Amino acid sequence: MKRRAQPWLGTIVEIAIADDLESSMLHQAYQVGFDAIRQVHQLMSFHSEQSDVTRINLASVGSILEVDAHTFKVLETARTIYTSSEGLFNVCNAQLLVEWGYLPFESARDMSNWRANQMTYRTLSNGQVEKTQDGLIDLGGIAKGYAVDYAISKLIEFGVHSAIVNAGGDLRVIGNDAINVHIRNPQKPQCIKHQVTLKNKALASSGSYFSQRQFADQNISALIDSTTGKAIVSQSSFSVMAQECILADALTKVLAICGDITHPCFDEFNAKAFIT
Amino acid sequence: MRYLPVVSMIVGSCVANSAFATQYLTLEEAQHLIFPDASNFKSQPLQLTIEQMRQIEKIAGTSTRSVSWRVVYAYKGDQLLGYLVFDEVIGKFELISYIVGFHADTSIKQVEIMSYRESHGFEIRNINWRKQFIGKMAPTGLSIGEGIANISGATLSCTHVTDGVRRLSAIVQVAFKK
Numbered sequence: 001m002k003r004r005a006q007p008w009l010g011t012i013v014e015i016a017i018a019d020d021l022e023s024s025m026l027h028q029a030y031q032v033g034f035d036a037i038r039q040v041h042q043l044m045s046f047h048s049e050q051s052d053v054t055r056i057n058l059a060s061v062g063s064i065l066e067v068d069a070h071t072f073k074v075l076e077t078a079r080t081i082y083t084s085s086e087g088l089f090n091v092c093n094a095q096l097l098v099e100w101g102y103l104p105f106e107s108a109r110d111m112s113n114w115r116a117n118q119m120t121y122r123t124l125s126n127g128q129v130e131k132t133q134d135g136l137i138d139l140g141g142i143a144k145g146y147a148v149d150y151a152i153s154k155l156i157e158f159g160v161h162s163a164i165v166n167a168g169g170d171l172r173v174i175g176n177d178a179i180n181v182h183i184r185n186p187q188k189p190q191c192i193k194h195q196v197t198l199k200n201k202a203l204a205s206s207g208s209y210f211s212q213r214q215f216a217d218q219n220i221s222a223l224i225d226s227t228t229g230k231a232i233v234s235q236s237s238f239s240v241m242a243q244e245c246i247l248a249d250a251l252t253k254v255l256a257i258c259g260d261i262t263h264p265c266f267d268e269f270n271a272k273a274f275i276t
Numbered sequence: 277m278r279y280l281p282v283v284s285m286i287v288g289s290c291v292a293n294s295a296f297a298t299q300y301l302t303l304e305e306a307q308h309l310i311f312p313d314a315s316n317f318k319s320q321p322l323q324l325t326i327e328q329m330r331q332i333e334k335i336a337g338t339s340t341r342s343v344s345w346r347v348v349y350a351y352k353g354d355q356l357l358g359y360l361v362f363d364e365v366i367g368k369f370e371l372i373s374y375i376v377g378f379h380a381d382t383s384i385k386q387v388e389i390m391s392y393r394e395s396h397g398f399e400i401r402n403i404n405w406r407k408q409f410i411g412k413m414a415p416t417g418l419s420i421g422e423g424i425a426n427i428s429g430a431t432l433s434c435t436h437v438t439d440g441v442r443r444l445s446a447i448v449q450v451a452f453k454k
Binding site for chain 2: 001005012014016168169170182184192203204205207209237
């Protein structure tokens with residue numbers, strides 16, 4: 001299996017292709033895969049001034065915005081999982097991430113305070129997005145999963161049969177071969193703790209062990225419980241297996257917050273959750 | 277640990293003293309990949325002056341880190357197509373070698389990770405440990421951690437790569453922009 005890697009979406013994205021392609025075809029396949037990742041990065045980056053996410057964040061309440069079809073799909077899925085998880089998954093907590101120094105936001109615009117369970121937008125049937133409340137969104141908890149799915153779909157379209165796309169631990173496997181995936185040991189992240197076998201499935205993991213730190217006498221991390229506004233500070237790793245990586249990625253946040261592998265949300269999306 | 281459907285425990289919870297390592301591209305592969313039209317490549321170290329380092333720090337908002345840098349010029353016949361600059365950065369416990377291709381006008385063309393190695397922080401920061409990889413760019417040169425290719429876990433940020441790319445971009449602008 002040949003591998004390539006590039007820095008995107010704030011992490012290292014790796015594409016591995018097992019098909020026996022001649023060199024120029026293989027390079028084209030990587031190009032197709034990384035182009036898909038780049039596209040999602042550019043549309044959904046919190047940091048870029050031109051991204052759809054920034055346009056939504058800078059828009060005033062009541063605005064109706066045209067967004068790219070990819071951004072629309074991610075926002076729509078984010079709302080669906082928000083509803084199914086009774087608010088546990090929520091992309092509208094970025095104000096707290098800015099306040100805690102995880103994300104930069106330098107607009108002079110006044111922001112109202114963060115509110116529990118706030119949902120600040122709705123998707124309209126014509127593909128547009130309406131900003132319904134003040135607040136900042138960040139798709140960091142779902143866009144990597146979507147980027148993986150999109151890259152996989154482009155690879156399939158190109159004619160690739162067997163591949164893995166891994167965006168910083170959120171990954172999806174296609175092909176006839178089962179692939180072993182190792183999950184980090186949260187207590188010793190440079191070691192592995194578990195092995196999962198995947199075949200035509202996606203797996204994502206979340207944990208606070210890399211992002212945990214102190215802020216104003218409290219322990220914080222980049223994982224937020226949107227029902228309380230408190231950070232998830234845990235020594236566990238939360239993994240979800242699903243058909244699509246967008247679901248696996250987003251559902252790891254539901255699992256990290258509720259800590260319950262039997263939450264009905266996982267069945268609803270045909271996903272399996274486990275805590276290590 | 278609670279319910280693990282298809283998860284198997286790794287005995288001993290740690291692969292003792294091993295590193296996760298992946299070699300993605302050799303130097304030669306990276307050159308041809310980023311500049312497929314180039315007919316020849318010329319390697320020439322870049323030595324920065326103090327004044328240039330000051331300018332770079334101003335543009336990049338981060339320290340220049342080194343006076344000398346490995347630069348390869350890509351040519352098609354006599355025509356300069358662009359530049360390639362190599363660098364390596366150390367994160368929490370990973371050593372990442374990467375290459376940035378720049379157009380002749382110094383704008384970024386492509387960023388590629390050449391190798392990624394994880395180990396205990398001590399080893400990464402130990403120059404002798406790092407030296408063992410120098411010159412081992414051939415595809416068959418490294419086999420550490422071969423069975424551990426696919427890792428899942430909390431997302432490891434690549435801020436140090438992003439900062440590195442910004443630094444290289446500033447270096448190339450200051451040194452080569454006409």
